Amino acid sequence: MLLRRIITGALGISFGMMTAGGVFTVLLAVGLIPRFAGKTHTGRKVMLYETMVILGTLAGDILSVFEPQIGTAALQAGIPGTVWQILGGSIVLCYGLFAGIFIGSLAMAIAEMLDSIPIFARRIGFRHGLGIAVLAMALGKAAGSLYYFWERIFLFGG
């Protein structure tokens, strides 16, 4: 039994390290965080951002692997329902908003890394109105996302 446990443990450790390597190489290749830091002129704080990336990944890992029942625990600990509505609600709000910004940037960064926009622009002889195209893409993404959730498309497997 102990031997089996050791094998499982060794497997777990190596899975974790490989996932970290894989997931972060992709994230890094896209160069999202340097871009955020560059845009906001806060290059000096890169270490902080990296720490947040580490903490964020661990938080997400704990949430999705162990599925702690935070809401139930908070209510059982005696926090009044209305207070938790606000507190929990603001956590959910932050999660949604910032994860959305991140994924939106990630999607565009990947599109850009694959040079799809420059190639397209060159093919159709596109010179002006790039701002409108970008705005259209943003609105399209927002509309598509809202439609997806509104129609509950996820329930039918796309």
Next chain:
Amino acid sequence: MESKNKTIYLKPKRNAEVTQEAVFLKDVASLTCGDEHLLAKARALKVHQFREGGERRIVVSNLRMIEMLQELDPGISVEHVGETDTLIRLVKTDQTKGFLVWAKVVFVALISFFGTAFTIMAFHNDIGIHDVFGRLYELIMGQQSNGFTTLEVTYSLGLAIGITLFFNHIGGRRITSDPTPIEVEMRVYEKDVDDTLIETADREGKTMDAS
């Protein structure tokens, strides 16, 4: 004076950030010369004057700098090392501190935190991590997994070790003296931006070039 060596070595920066509207050669390049007097005059050469409310950025061709030095003293000989174009940017001193900067730092930090939390959760959801771990646990241990086993714990531990090694630091402490991957990416990104700005200025004919 004539016997003195009039060779001046000029090493312009690729990207110079200045805080004053008047830009002198010493702000945008390192210089050395055997003739102290000439060196002082060269350092004080005015390269550019930013106008209030105008462009905050200019690309100066290094040929222009050489030309200026030659105008200063026709007998001068310039040895140029390094870049061919210099990007000069006027930055405000309040850009490095203040409430707005803190707000930006917090903003980026929150995106980094929640964004990566979501990414890893979506990844776990995609691969169906509970199924994979549950089946693997059954295969090895010969009993039903309750969803909280050695596998889940060590996986999370491995993930933590993996990212820490990858990013090369724990909190503010570096594990090795190498720069962290994002620091490297940051420099690569800055270099790309500088290249683009210099090339765009060149294409639009906005480079301050030798006449």
